[in-house]
Amino acid sequence: MTIYLIDDDSLGNYLTEALLRLENFASQIRTYESAEDALEELLQAPVPPRVIFLDLNMPVMSGWDFLEALAPYRPRLLGQCHIYILTSSLALSDMEKARTYDLVSGLIHKPIDREEIRAIQAELTTEDHS
Amino acid sequence: MVESDFTPLEPQSGPQPEALVYLNGRGEFVHGNEVFAALTGHLPTALPGQSLLDLVDPAEAEAMLPVLRRGLSGETLTCHVRLRTAAGQHVRFALTMFPLHPTADAGTGVILRPAGASAAAAVLEREKQLSIIFETIADVIFVLKVEEPGQYRFQFVNHAFTRITGLSPELVVGRLVTEVIPEPSLSLVLEHYQQVAQTGQPVRWVETSDYPSGRVVGEVSVKPVFDARGQCSQLVGVVHDLTEQQQAEHALRDSNERFRYALKATTDALYDWDVAADTLFWGEGFEELFGYHIAQNPTPFRQWSAHVHPEDAPRTVDDLRHTAFYTTRTRWQQEYRFQRADGSWATVFDRGYLLRDAAGRATRMIGAMQDISERKEAERRQQQLAQELFQHNADLQQFTYVVSHNLRAPLANATGFAGLLSRLQPGSAEFGQAIEHLHTSLRRVDEVLRDLNTILSVRGQALLAEPxxxxxxxxxxxxxxxxxxxxxxxxxxxxxxxxxxxxxxxxxxxxxxxxxxxxxxxxxxxxxxxxxxxxxxxxxxxxxxxxxxxxxxxxxxxxxxxxxxxxxxxxxxxxxxxxxxxxxxxxxxxxxxxxxxxxxxxxxxxxxxxxxxxxxxxx
The missing domain is CATH 3.30.565.10 (Histidine kinase-like ATPase, C-terminal domain)
Incomplete structure (x- = not known):
């Protein structure tokens, strides 16, 4: 299973990756400090990543910009690629906005913890068996 | 012989001097004119104290006395009677008696004509008319006898005297001026009477006196009457009551004065537009408010219209002319910009009242221009302030959002690394790395807090220092x-x-x-x-x-x-x-x-x- 971590904060990416590895979340974790780079890779990859952890507040291309850029590929991604917004923002408006994207499976406040990782794992397993 | 009935007047060739005497309530002579003196030989000065009845021929006394008494008690009548002349002869005269005052207490007037004079009835009628004039005339008439220098005695006063002074004739006639007129008027009038008596010239003055009826302001004119020897024996005074006129003048003067002060008190530019001449008469405020020097007042209309801001002119100058000429409205008001002499613009609130003639045509407009620039500027500043506050508020909200986010990002990392440490093997490479990242994250937190301090100090200091x-x-x-x-x-x-x-x-x-x-x-x-x-x-x-x-x-x-x-x-x-x-x-x-x-x-x-x-x- 391949997953993407997109966060301009390298420390954030390092931390999330370390926590995911401790839970054996994925065989391949790819980290990006630029949403543009991640988008480029995603569009070239023959199979989209199973999960994307997406930061919102990033220079040049924000998390929201990234979601807008994915809109044309929604049919191909829906059900294949789960996007979790991973943000330090506590703003309710961000949660409201996240709900309007059906590619977004959930919003997690940083730092991600063990329970949250296991809950995602459980969801993915359920999906695999259905 | 008694003709107490009215006899129609016969045509006369013109007024002729008549012999005339005045009698007091007791029938005694108080005054006789020169014609009387010429006719009877009795000098007026010699008569006072004597009674008319004393002159009646004793042969007729019994028959005539009751008739004369009727005349003395207020009846108007004419009779024929023989009177003793100064020469001691008894001559027949036609006497017309009439009361000087309706109550008869004021005395009786008597006109004498030689008996057989054809116009006795006409004389009666004329005297009646004279009496009416005397008594109905609004001016006060009084006659003073000059007894000796500085001593004047009232001989006659008319009805107007009573009405205006509130003093009844019995309180006045026969009394000395000094007993009737109070100080300080007394000294003044005595001075004037003295002047008339000495110079023989009429004197005129305005006097204010306090009478039982109130304060009276009158124009007094006093003329001398001379006896046969050329002595000033009597003074005839006429008082024209100026009380009401003077009160009206005072009221007008007070009102004018109040208006003048009101004009000074207001900082508005008052104007008076003469529509026909198309000129404006300006109050002091115009020069003061807008800095113009008006060499000639009134000015042409363009003194105003040319300085109204071109953008405001249609709804101001044009609208005023339209209102004046094509409507029947009497009120007009507008807010507009008006150019000062120095070229700057004042915001003006102008309000005027249009006077119209019977046909509804505008003839004048009185109005005032009020400089509301300061008020307008204050309003504008207030609006600007409100806008700035609104902007600041929005900025602060944004600021709070951004700061909380940027503070929370490194804190979240720090929390994460702290949690991670508990699950790593102390001494391992990952453990060391996590500690290092924990430090970095905490330094970031510190950085954000320092930024916050910098930013808040900018906002705070801006309020303090003068630029x-x-x-x-x-x-x-x-x-x-x-x-x-x-x-x-x-x-x-x-x-x-x-x-x-x-x-x-x-x-x-x-x-x-x-x-x-x-x-x-x-x-x-x-x-x-x-x-x-x-x-x-x-x-x-x-x-x-x-x-x-x-x-x-x-x-x-x-x-x-x-x-x-x-x-x-x-x-x-x-x-x-x-x-x-x-x-x-x-x-x-x-x-x-x-x-x-x-x-x-x-x-x-x-x-x-x-x-x-x-x-x-x-x-």
Missing amino acids: EPVVLADVLGEVTDLLVEDLANCGGEIRNELPAGLRVLGRRAYFHSIFYNLLANAIKYRAPQRTLRVTISAEPPAEGVVTLHVVDNGAGFDAGRAGTDAFQLYQRFNQAVPGRGIGLFLVKAHTESMGGRVTVVSQVGQGTTFTLQFRLPAA
Whole structure:
């Protein structure tokens, strides 16, 4: 299973990756400090990543910009690629906005913890068996 | 012989002097005229104290006395009777008696004619008319006997005397002036009477006296009457009552005075538009309010209309003329801009009242122009203040959001690394790495808090210091010196094209920060493929504002990106070069705290232009 971590904060990416590895979340974790780079890779990859952890507040291309850029590929991604917004923002408006994207499976406040990782794992397993 | 009935008047050739005497209530002579003296030989001065009855021929006394008594008691009658002349003869006269006052107490008037005079009845009628005139005339008439210098006795007063003074004839007639007229009027009138008696010339004056009926103001004229020896024996006075007239004059004067003070008290420019002449008469306020010197008042209409702001003229000048000429309205008001003598514009509230003739045509308009510039300016400032407060509030909300986010990001990392540590093997490479990251995250927290402090101090200080004129070229020079090493490293060039003498109102430290942040950004985000060049220039000042341009040929950024504001705190456009996103926030905060404005235009790969506007010091 391949997953993407997109966060301009390298420390954030390092931390999330370390926590995911401790839970054996994925065989391949790819980290990006630029949403543009991640988008480029995603569009070239023959199979989209199973999960994307997406930061919102990033220079040049924000998390929201990234979601807008994915809109044309929604049919191909829906059900294949789960996007979790991973943000330090506590703003309710961000949660409201996240709900309007059906590619977004959930919003997690940083730092991600063990329970949250296991809950995602459980969801993915359920999906695999259905 | 008694003819008490009315006899029609016979045609007369004209007025003839008649013998006339006045008798008091007891029938005694108080006055006789010269004709009487000529007719009977009795000098008027010799008569007083004697009774008319004393002159009647004793042969007729028994028959005539009752008749004469009737005349003395107030009846108007004519009779024939023989009277003793001064020569001692008894001559028959026709006597017409009439009361001087309806009550008869004031005495009786008697006209004498030689018996057989054909016009006895006509005389009666004329005397009746005279009596009516005497008694109905509004002016006071009184007769004084000059007894000796300084002593004057009332001989006769008419009805008007009683009405105006409130003194009945019995209280006056026969008494000395000194007993009737109170001080201080007494001294005044005695002086005047003395003058008439001595000079023989009429005297006229205005006097104010307090009588039982109230204060009376009268124009008094006193004329002398001379006896046969040319002595002034009597004074005839006429008093024209001026009380009401004078009260009206006083009231008018008070009212005028109040109006004049009201005019002084108001700062408004009052005007009076004579519609037919198309001229304006101005009150003092016009020159004072607007600085014009009016050489000739009234002025032509254009003194006003030519100075109404051209944009306001249609709804002001045209509307006034329309209202005056094509409507029947009497009120007009408008708010408009009016040019002062020095060329500046005052905001004016003008309100007028149109006077119209019976046909409804406007004849005049009285109105006032009120200078409401200050009030308008205060309103504008208040609006601006409200707008600024609204903006500040929105800024603060944004600020809170951004700070909380940027504070929480490193804190979340720190929490995460702390949690991670508990699950790692102490001494392992991962453990060491996590500790290091924990430190970094905490340093970030500290950084954000320091930023916060910087920002809050900018906002706080802006309220404290008075702005001072700052020489911009000097400040820019200092900043360039600070950056000389960075410039040398990248081979860049800063062109200071600011005029050496250009001063701007503000704070030196803020300009320092503005230039430093803009130039540091220009160096940091330069285009690697070309030599950096930054030019700082100023446009010629206009309307108290100077416009600066900071232009670079750097990497540029997508300033038009939706939902972004280059000046927002922690807003970053560049991933490749590290930055905190606080520089432009500070540029904006400093600029606005000095009442300036900053905008940016940038194109990726072309460069960036910042435009700043500041107020100039007053000349």
